[in-house]
Amino acid sequence: MKLRAIKGIVWKDVREISREKMTVFWIIVFPMMWLLVMGGIWGHTSPPVTVKVGAVPHDGEALSVVHRMSNVTLSGRRLFSVETFGDGARALKALKSGRISAVVVFPAGFGKNLSTGLPAEVLVYYDRSDPQEYQIARGAMEGFFSGFSNELAGTREERLVDILNTVLPRNTSVKVIPLVEGVARPLAVKEGESPGERVNPILFFLAGVMGIQFLFATMSLIGNGTLREIERGTLRRIAASPATAWDFLLGKFISTIVVILGSIFGLIAFSWLVFKATIWPSPVGWAFLLAASLFSMGLGLMIAMITRNVRTTSAAINLISWPMMFLAGIVVPPSTLPGWARSFVNYFPIGRALKDFRLLEIHHVRTSSVIVDLILLLGIGAGTMLAAAAVYGWTVRRIE
Amino acid sequence: MMKALIVRDLRKTYGKTEVLRGIDLEVEEGEVFALLGPNGAGKTTLIRILAEGLSYDTGEVLIFGMPLSKETARLMGYVPQESIAYGALTVEENLRFYADLYDAPADGVGELIGRFELPPKKKARELSGGQLKKLSLAIALLHEPKILILDEPSNGLDVPARRELWEIIESFRRGGKTVIIATHYMEEAERLADDVAVMNGGRVVAVGTVDDLKRLVGEGSIIHIEGRLRAENLPDGVDVIGENPLRVRDVRRELPGIIEALVRAESEIRLVRIEEPTLEDVFVKLTGRGLE
Ligand SMILES: Nc1ncnc2c1ncn2[C@@H]1O[C@H](COP(=O)(O)OP(=O)(O)OP(=O)(O)O)[C@@H](O)[C@H]1O
């Protein structure tokens, strides 16, 4: 192995590639455009929903509940837009016409029950014509009323405890008070901090574009780069020098990785500048990217050596890459894929690598849960490379 | 003296065609050795075996007594038939790249750019044919090889560029180095070569100095006749070495008999000349055809 020869090949390749407008476009500009488009369309955190509710209050207490309802905010915006109706029939008509998505009817006596501490009831109707909207409306309504109900339970419990304290003898052996508490709030559901949520969707796309780079760009860079050296006769000239086939291949691998890294750094910075969100991979994350690129460089080189033709190689790489971009869950979330396609995500090394990379860098899972995959992937990558090197050696010996 | 190159019974087939049919050659250190032959003679194939490590079927090749290897690659500087510069890189970047490949001293780059008057910042794809050839030559000389191997270096060069190239080759030889040059230009071989191997159909049909080879055509001069000739019924025993123009070896004052025969056959004679033999004559005599 001759370090200077390898360095020479890397420098030469990087210079050459950086002076080819088309390559620069596909490697550097296109991924940024892709991110911009994908991020622009699907990248926003979903806009705050507003649930349109028709309320039919019959007394002042009900009105004050309606008032509270219309003051509920989510991320600084009102969750409900409430319209009050004089009678239930008109409200239901509005529901049917789709102008509102839910109707709350406060029956007569609601206020009295509420203020005297008796069980109160509300009646809610939903528009079920759009399942998604139904889900949202129902979730919002139930959320509001269970919160309200909990609050009621709290004040009622306090009142009851006050009464019991005056009525009960001082040293009652039965623990009545905690029991009252338990009756009022039998089960409290608290939401904890959970990873995987509140993820900026742009990060999903950013990781996806990185995946495209490793799927497409590395394959075609190394495949077409090597073919061009064969076609121009420069590979033969390099073979005539003291540099060995391994020096040449190592040089090509390193230069490909250098160019792709350039593209990735560009993307990371671009995402930060434009979307104010980015991924700076951890060492294990980088290792995943490296392993994936080993696999795809090996694949690209093999395709090029078997077809021995720039056009056929580009076609073959496109043929593999385009379906894989979707099937391997690179540009669309794997959860949107049909079951048979999900196995591609799991077994196609680049799909798997990207899935792990996302888990690691976006959802921050523990390294230990992906380390086995990483080792496997490195093995597969190294194996593919060795196979590609063998095919390369075999082909080059036959160049006459 | 040490032999720079020994080739013994070298054979190479492409598929079923035998391209080299048992080549034997010896090249002395410090000489210019020309491989002269028509298209398809096998010159490039022989050179690629020496310089590129192209596979061969049987035979032996020794460079300074050593079989071909990455070590002997370092001893050779190679200028292939086609350009091997990277079009998108500048002259200087191309030279630096090849200097890295050969682990050649870096100051050679500037020195060769100066010596060959190359524009260092110009991209290789913007160079003229002559400059490109000089760049290939500079690339071949970077690592100070002991043998320079050139495959038809003057192809496509105009006369001044060719002269310049020859001067570079001669100055390399003056440094005690060996040159192997494939060509089908007689003038090139006559001017540069100490020894010439005439190749045809994958064989070396004659080897020797230019004078040795001329002697093959025979002592004395050549009768050269041009015109619309009908070369029938020439006197018995005349040694015809070319037909149109008619070239005959003048062994025993043949001119009157030949002219008489031509006139009798109603030829139109435009020009008659008595010349010294050229390498071309040797070539035609050995291979039965012209070069270009
Ligand atoms: N890669 C190849 N595959 C098959 N046949 C080849 C190949 N290269 C050369 N040949 C054949 O080998 C023979 C010798 O070719 P070569 O290039 O060595 O001749 P040459 O003397 O260099 O000719 P030229 O003066 O045209 O350069 C030719 O008949 C050619 O067709």
Ligand SMILES: [Mg+2]
């Ligand atoms: Mg040739």
